[in-house]
Amino acid sequence: MNTQTYTEGLAELRTLRDDIKKTAAALARLESQRDKTITALAAHDKAKAERIAPAAGLSIAVVVALAPQLAPHDMDTAAPAPAAAEQTPPAARPTTPAPDAPPPTPLQRPTDPATPRELPTLPQDTDTGRWFTPTSGLASQYPNFTQNAHPTVFLDASTGVLVHRDQTLRLDLGDRSAAAILTAVFHTVPPTIQRIYITAGAPWHRDADRYPYLRDAVAAWLNAPTPGWRIDTGRGRDRMAGHFVHARNPVARYQRENGDHHVEIRSAGEWFDLDATDTPGIVRDAFRLLWEELRRHFPDAVVLGSPSQTGRDLWTRTIPRRGKHADGFPVLSEELRGLLHATAGQGRNELLAPPRIPQQLPALIEYDRTFAYAKHTWKSPVGTPRRVTGKAFASMPAKEQHDALYGCGHWHIRVTVPDGWNHVGLLPAPAPGERAWHYPAEPGATFTTWAGGPEVHTALTNPLQPWKVEILDGILWEAGKPLDEWSKKLKETWTNLTTQAHFQGNPQQARAAHLASRAVRSILLYGIGSFAQRPRMVTGTTPRALERDVPSDAEIVGFDDELITWQKLTGFARDPNAHPEWAAAIWSSARAALLTQYHRDEDTYAGALHTPPGTVVAFRTDAVYLTQPQNWPYRHRPGDYLLKGHLSGPVSAPTSEEELLTLRDTGRQNLNSTPEEA
Structure with missing residues (x-):
């Protein structure tokens, strides 16, 4: 320039x-x-929030906040459903979420941003048997069916290059609408094709400049007319009805109007990050390598549409058919699943600010834990849990208390940061905003929260100074290994593919092997997330002329001249593979390992607590950002800290996530790290 x-x-x-x-x-x-008009309309004696909300393009909760007199009588007591079905019957052009979709924000009345939210607790009455009784007739069992493969093609929507098996073709995609893509593809390939992966071009963003949000542009693309096709209503065990609206990786599901042909249009970005050099042929080879390597460890492996679907399907084929758990792993009650959803966060994402760190950093160094979640699957809670009240815990002998905290538990605790503490926070506390967490570190601060056993144990035994933790209540499970075989096979698959990527002489095949290894990481990562069975949103559209038909408990997420797009929470599905206790335990272990992790071979420790005070800049899921380099061991094993980026200073301390990510990318470029290890 x-x-x-x-x-x-x-x-x-x-x-x-x-x-x-x-x-x-x-x-x-x-x-x-708009707000003045809503307030004026609310004065009408027949005004209803459910009528005003779609007209204003707002959720009912926001309308009620502007005009409290419109609040339904049960609004203060009604709680959103703790989780939603993975498949729902079609209604008003519905869409259902992909299994690995990020958890949505439940509908709720606006809260004071300065007021931390209160976490739910176990019932105080003595009759809690319903909470601790597994859901009747529901357990994870070995599947009694053979999974079917889905014939797939790979399409670059920007160039029109299509790869079908070993053929490479170039299509005219017209205006890149869903209708144009379906017409062009099925004019060229057999009608047996059931999945179209978009490798580049993001056609659902073609009109992004016409909409205030990407989701609106995606919804408009998904819901545009597709002559000869209608929105899929679902069939079979792994079919899901309707489209899934996502800003980056949506899923379009169609079926022939006069036939039984079902097809999905999906983004390959669900599986791995692609760059401009990744052709449809390379992506095809990556999926082929993935399938071949999975077959070495899972003889009946099938690559399904998303990593989470694939991961959970592969896991079910490791469920024991004899022995202690031959009858399957029981599913918790709806009450406990809802409690875990509300009180068990996922990755730690925290940006520290001056004066806790310098305004000008001497450097910004990124250490990322390789394939981190695979490190924490060796032990998981199993069976029917039991309640451990604060009084019962206090009466336990010291060794029994230690074993309980080191075991598989989820604890309601009151925490006090010790005097003189000058390092990062150790335990998550509820922050303002749905599912938001922060990590208090100010000496003397006291807060009440829930935390997993690994984090509580770390707070009590950390190498700097023990924290004061009072057990108020808790849920304790027997320890088992329900994920161990599944995880070991995935780790072996990952190791084989990363080795291929490193030693492969052909650059394209090396890149394909690297992408396949990243796909294995996604299978485990999103597979674990799918056990959580978090609340899902059902998204639908209603013609503007029929806005009265928008569900009264829905939130308006977009609209144009013809359609209103809305979303609403749905209830729990009878999902035999819902195990939020497994996801919660792994997430807790991963957050604890960001603080301290023992390396037995080197007899040394790694993690944020083994750095000088004031040198931790940020945490981001599996990564920690520091101002000083560390001599932490790296042996290419899951959980090891990989030096991923190094940006020499002086560097202005980042004040937002965007600034941190910009510095991160620059640091990675400067280090010129090899992607095979990431």
Whole structure:
């Protein structure tokens, strides 16, 4: 870039800045007028929030916040369903979520942003048998059917290059609508094809500049007319009805109007991150290698549409058919599943700010835990849990208390940060906002929370200074190994593929092997997430002329001249493979390992607590960002800390996630790290 181009770019930025300010001001005026209109309409004696909400393009909760007199009588007591079905019958052009979709935000009344949310607790009455009784007639058992493969093609939607088996073709995709893609593909390939992976081009973003949010653009693309096709209503064991609206990786599901032909259009980005050099042929080879390596360890392996579907299907084929768990692994009661959903967070994401860190960092160094969750699957809770009250815990002998905290438990605790503490926080506490967590570290701070056994044990035995932890209540399981065989096979598959990627002489095949290894990581990562059975949103559309038909408990997520797009929580499915206790235990272990992790071979420790105070800049799921390099051992094993990025200082301390990610990417480029180990 020359000086003239740079100067012109600055001028363009100033123009954009001014336009953004004008647009923001205009938007604020419109929103103010909308709110005044809602307040005026609420004065009508027949006004109803469920009528006003779709007209305003808002959720009922927001309308009620503006006009409290419109609140339904049961709004203060009704709680959102703790989880949702994976498959729902079609209604008003429904869409259901992919199994590895990120958890949505449940509908709720707006809260004071300064007020931390309160976590649920176990019932205080003595009759808690219903909570601790497994769901009747529901258990994870070895499947009694053979999984069918789905013939697949790979399409670059920007160039029209299509790969079908060993053929490479170029298609005219027209306007890149779903209808144009289906027409072009099935004019070329047999009607037996059931899945189209988009490797590049993201056709669902083609009109993104016309919509305020990507989700709106995606929803419009999914719901556009497709002559000869209708939205899939589902069939078979692993079929899901309707489309799934996601800003980056949506799923379009169609079936022939006059036939039994079902097809999905999916993003290959569900499986791994692709770059501009990854052709459909390389992606095809990656899936082929993935299937071949999985077959070495899972003889009946089939690659399903998403990593989570594949991971859970592979796991079911490791369930023992004889021995202690021959009758399957029981599913917790709905009450305990809901409690775990509300009180067991996932990865730790925290950005520390000055004065806890310097304004100018001497460096920013990223250490990322390789294939981290695979490290924590060797022990998991099994069977029917029991309650351990605070009084019962206090009466236990010291060794029994130690064993309980080191075992498979989920604990309701009151925590006090010790005087003189000058390092990072150790335990998650509820923060304002749904499913938000922070990590108090100020000496003397006291808070009440829930945490898994690994984190509680770490807080009590950390290498710096023990924290005060009072057990208020708890859930304790027997320890077992329900995920061990599954995880070991996936780790062996991952090791084989990473080795191929490292030693393969052909660059394209090396890249395919690397992508396949990343897919194995996704299978385990999202497979674990699918056990959580988090609440799901059912998304649907309703014609603007029929806005009265929008469900009264739905949230409006988008609209255009023709359609209103809405979403709503649904209830628990009778899912035999719902085990949030497994996901919660793994997530807790992974968060604890970010703080301290023992390396037996080297007789040394790694993790944030083994760094000087004030050198931790951020945590991001499996990674920790520091201002000083560490001599932590790395043996290419799951859980090891890999030096992933190094950015020399001085570096201004990041103040947002966007700034952190920008610095992260620069640091990775500077280090020129090899992707095979990531």
